Amino acid sequence: MFFASDNSGTVHPQVMQAMAEANTGYHHGYGNDPHTTAARAALRDLFEAPEAEVFLMPGGTASNALALATIVQPYQAVYCSGLAHIHVDECGAPEFYSGGAKLVPVCKDDKITPAALSDALSFWNTGDVHQFDRGALSLTNTTERGNVYTLDEIRALAKQAHDNGLLVHLDGARFANACAHLGCTPAEMTWKAGVDVAVFGGTKNGCMAVEAVIFFDPARAQGLPFRRMRSGHLLSKHRYLAAQMNGYLRDGLWLTLAQSANDRCARLVAGLRAEGIEILTQTPANLIYFQAPRRIHDALQAEGAMYYDMRAAHAGPDDMVRGRLVCDWNLTDADIDCFLQKLKAAL
Template sequence: MYLASDNTGPIHPKVMEALARANTGYVHGYGNDPETEAAKTALRDLFEAPEAEVFLVPGGTAGNALALGTMVPPWQAVYCSGLAHIHVDECNAPEFYTGGAKMVATDPGDMVTPASLQKALGFWNTGDVHQPSGGVLSLTNVTERGNTYTLDEMRALFALAHEHGLSTHLDGARFANACAKLGCTPAEMSWKIGADAVTFGGTKNGCMAVEAVIFFDPDKARGMAFRRMRAGHLMSKHRFLAAQMNAYLAEGLWLELAKKANATCARLVEGLTALGVEVTTRTPANLIYFHLPLRQHEALLASGAVYYHMPEPGDGPDTSVRGRLVCDWNLSFDQIDQFLQKTKAVL
């Protein structure tokens, strides 16, 4: 009943097998190898973007920060939600790699709206030399609160950003889960609705450590290769990143694992709702937030459930406290049912 995060589960056996196969013989380093070329080709095929520039990195923070650093000079801004990972969970890495570009949270929550983006642009993106000019809009799908933007919602936001001269970036740490939720293709959730670049995650969905930064317009990727090297994120034994990605994409494994995680989450939501538990995530894929009194959280955790809850100083035992549950590809329906039985017992 480990529901703390989808980056703490095991690596899928097919990914481990691919790493073992790559661990033979000698090949050139730093991405100059057949495995890496195959991964780039596979990603271009998956995204229906034959001209795209593709860069593999070992983690999502590196992918987001380097992508934004390539797209945004220091005098511009990065527009995002108030809970965006790039804003609150990456230790100022985007600011560092952009050389100090301003982070502008358009909303306090996890989702940007056209109204909030328009308001933020009206305040900051004025052309006044005293304020940041231009920049990039970065959305996260699935969001940090587990919600999933629709294609139309993202299309409208990307179009608004482009109207104001901004580039657009999609943080896709859970890109596969969003695709599975929406029933769309990677192309339909990226360049076809206006994304200029995407960080396509693998680590949270069965890989060991690999993300792909994809620029659909090669001109927007200028400098990325040098930034990756300068940041220490060009792996010398690059074939081991590529081997993971090739296994992840082969025969649609990336989508299969996401569908499995989403299905267990749907069972979780159904069960909690039936028990009368408040689930605050409106359009979940594989991650939800919910509320219970603190004493019930503590009883659940003591019973062996593993997840995060967020009490604040001074909260009493009957205070309603937010908790987070995340389903990864390895969770079974039986494990979900065990968690629901324990939840029923503490209610």
């Protein structure tokens, strides 16, 4: 009953097999190998972007931070949600690697609206040299609260951003889960909707440690190879990043795993609602935010359920406490049913 994070599960056997296949003989390092060439070609095919520049990274923080540092200047602003991973979970990496670009949260929630972005642009962009200049808009799909931007929402925000001189970055740590929910192609969720640079995540969805940063206009990518090397994120044995990506993409595994996680999440949501538990977000993908009395959380965790709750230190047994459940690709229906049985007993 492990629902703490989709970072915590195992690596899919197909990905491990791909790494084993790459673990023979000698190859040049730093991405000058046939596995990396194949991975870059496969990603271009997947995104229907034959001219795209593709860079593999070992983690999401480096992917976001270096992508943003490449498209904004140190004196510019990156507009994001108040719950964006780049804002609350990356220890200032985007600011650090960009040389000081300012993150501007435009709303308290996980999804930015055109109205909120308009208000932020009006407040921060007066043309006064004492303020930060316009740089980029950063969106996350799937969001940090498990919600999903629709294609229409992405298109509207991207157009608004471009009309105001902003480039658009997409944090796709759970990219596959959003695609699976929307029933769209990666191209439809990115460059066809107006995204300039996207992070295509693998680590949370069956890989060991690999993300891809994709610039749809190659001219926008100038400088990233140097930033990646300078920051220590260009691995010498780069073929093992590429091997993961090749295994992940083979036979559409990336989408199959995401759909499995989303399906388990839907089963869990239905079970929670059947027991009268309040679900706090839309939960279209693989994250659930819910609330229950603290004593229910205590009982579930005493029975071995692993997940995060957001209790205050002074919360009493009957005080409502928010919890987060994350479903990953290798959860089974039996895992979900076991959790629901424990919940029913606790209630």
